[in-house]
Amino acid sequence: MTILGQAAELVVSADAELIGIVGLSLRVSLTATLIASLLAIPLGAALAIWQFPFRQILIVISTSLMALPPVVVGLIIYLLLSRVGPLGHYGILFTPTAMIIAQSVLIFPIVLALTREAILPLNRDYKNLLDAWDVSPVQRLKTLIWDARFAVVTGLLAGFGRALAEVGAVIIVGGNIAGFTRVMTTTIALETSKGNLQLALALGIILLSIAVLINAVIHWIGSFGSKYQVTR
Amino acid sequence: MSGLKLTNLSYSVDGTELLHDISFTQASVGISAILGPNGAGKSLLLSLIHGVIKPNMGRVTWDGILADKTKLSRGFVFQTPIVLRRSVRANLAYPLKINGQHSETAIKAMLELSHLTPLAKQPAASLSGGEAQRMAIARALITKPEVLLLDEPCSNLDPASTKLIEAMIGQFVAKGGSVFISTHDLAQAKRLADTVLFINAGQLLEHTAARDFFDGPETPQAQAYLNGDL
Ligand SMILES: Nc1ncnc2c1ncn2[C@@H]1O[C@H](COP(=O)(O)OP(=O)(O)OP(=O)(O)O)[C@@H](O)[C@H]1O
Ligand SMILES: [Mg+2]
Numbered sequence: 506m507t508i509l510g511q512a513a514e515l516v517v518s519a520d521a522e523l524i525g526i527v528g529l530s531l532r533v534s535l536t537a538t539l540i541a542s543l544l545a546i547p548l549g550a551a552l553a554i555w556q557f558p559f560r561q562i563l564i565v566i567s568t569s570l571m572a573l574p575p576v577v578v579g580l581i582i583y584l585l586l587s588r589v590g591p592l593g594h595y596g597i598l599f600t601p602t603a604m605i606i607a608q609s610v611l612i613f614p615i616v617l618a619l620t621r622e623a624i625l626p627l628n629r630d631y632k633n634l635l636d637a638w639d640v641s642p643v644q645r646l647k648t649l650i651w652d653a654r655f656a657v658v659t660g661l662l663a664g665f666g667r668a669l670a671e672v673g674a675v676i677i678v679g680g681n682i683a684g685f686t687r688v689m690t691t692t693i694a695l696e697t698s699k700g701n702l703q704l705a706l707a708l709g710i711i712l713l714s715i716a717v718l719i720n721a722v723i724h725w726i727g728s729f730g731s732k733y734q735v736t737r
Numbered sequence: 738m739s740g741l742k743l744t745n746l747s748y749s750v751d752g753t754e755l756l757h758d759i760s761f762t763q764a765s766v767g768i769s770a771i772l773g774p775n776g777a778g779k780s781l782l783l784s785l786i787h788g789v790i791k792p793n794m795g796r797v798t799w800d801g802i803l804a805d806k807t808k809l810s811r812g813f814v815f816q817t818p819i820v821l822r823r824s825v826r827a828n829l830a831y832p833l834k835i836n837g838q839h840s841e842t843a844i845k846a847m848l849e850l851s852h853l854t855p856l857a858k859q860p861a862a863s864l865s866g867g868e869a870q871r872m873a874i875a876r877a878l879i880t881k882p883e884v885l886l887l888d889e890p891c892s893n894l895d896p897a898s899t900k901l902i903e904a905m906i907g908q909f910v911a912k913g914g915s916v917f918i919s920t921h922d923l924a925q926a927k928r929l930a931d932t933v934l935f936i937n938a939g940q941l942l943e944h945t946a947a948r949d950f951f952d953g954p955e956t957p958q959a960q961a962y963l964n965g966d967l
Binding site for chain 2: 627630631633634636637638639640641644648652732733
């Protein structure tokens with residue numbers, strides 16, 4: 506059997522090790538996306554709607570974070586979580602929790618920037634109307650996020666995709682421990698270097714499928730959302 | 738003092754005075770038409786009257802209370818209708834929702850009144866100009882305001898849509914509401930208005946009964962405007 510055939514066999518037979526790795530990947534990345542989004546979506550919207558102190562600084566910081574290489578984010582989190590680091594006493598280095606933290610940090614600026622970009626033009630459209638009704642700040646935030654939901658979810662999916670595809674940060678803070686912190690990308694890196702191409706390729710196929718799926722959903726959301734866009 | 742009162746109101750942007758020392762009182766009854774050439778300051782005046790923008794000098798009160806404190810008792814319709822990226826029905830439901838007073842009956846009645854029932858489920862973005870304008874008025878009326886402020890609600894509309902909107906306005910006034918409407922349609926102003934406010938270059942030049950205004954305005958500017966020379 507060819508390597509590709511064996512890889513396909515692993516996927517189709519739902520190999521236990523494979524399922525474990527895919528499951529952990531999804532759990533870590535979904536949790537990270539959720540945590541990052543809960544903070545980044547309201548903050549991104551607030552940055553689009555209001556002028557407030559430190560606003561420019563926040564935007565600059567988050568843009569720089571976006572340009573930061575994942576390994577550097579991984580390194581910083583490693584230093585914070587390592588036994589001598591300020592958060593060392595929690596003992597979460599080399600656990601899935603550490604990986605979730607690292608991925609949240611990586612996703613946060615992406616979701617923040619995409620949310621802000623989605624809400625800026627919408628707020629320009631809506632501002633006068635919402636002012637005329639004296640809409641409260643919380644209501645305003647909810648209204649704009651809801652009406653930009655297609656673009657916001659797209660940002661969220663982009664963040665999820667990045668988290669899932671990322672290697673550098675999770676390998677540093679997770680340690681790539683078999684059966685515990687080994688996710689799809691780190692396994693691919695390790696198994697390829699060991700010459701165990703079947704498992705690596707099987708995971709590659711799954712990662713690719715997820716990426717295609719995410720982009721298909723983004724595309725579908727885009728075409729659906731445009732129905733509600735004012736074109737006049 | 739019942740009704741609207743403007744006291745020495747001025748509004749400027751970057752040192753340019755766009756509205757100059759405007760004072761008048763207007764009881765909350767009937768329809769007041771705000772007339773004046775393009776750029777006279779009609780839209781600005783309406784925004785100041787509603788309290789969405791603040792004057793640099795002077796003040797606006799409704800029944801003695803500052804305008805920006807009583808916005809919820811008025812409906813405001815902008816010159817270009819602002820459409821929420823939702824269905825037509827959700828657009829109408831929105832002002833009720835933010836005030837925590839959802840009412841299916843009110844939504845249904847407003848859809849009927851604005852002749853939008855068949856389009857209720859459509860994205861509001863797909864409405865034509867006239868339909869969007871009707872929706873905007875229905876959305877302003879749904880919270881049962883005492884006063885309706887309309888900024889050129891019938892510009893770009895065909896006669897049938899104009900008639901429909903005038904019917905909506907008429908019904909609102911018949912129930913005791915009062916209306917401020919800016920318009921360039923002099924025939925419409927004649928049909929609807931009880932009172933006319935004529936402004937030119939940021940100054941209120943006339944505030945008189947509509948009949949007197951159209952019979953013979955006092956200022957040469959208003960005369961020129963009516964003749965189509967301003
Ligand atoms: N934010 C602003 N900054 C600077 N100038 C402004 C601003 N808003 C309005 N103006 C100016 O104020 C003047 C009055 O504007 P306004 O929109 O009230 O006119 P209008 O009477 O409603 O005209 P139209 O009939 O064309 O709608 C115009 O000359 C306009 O250019
Ligand atoms: Mg105007």
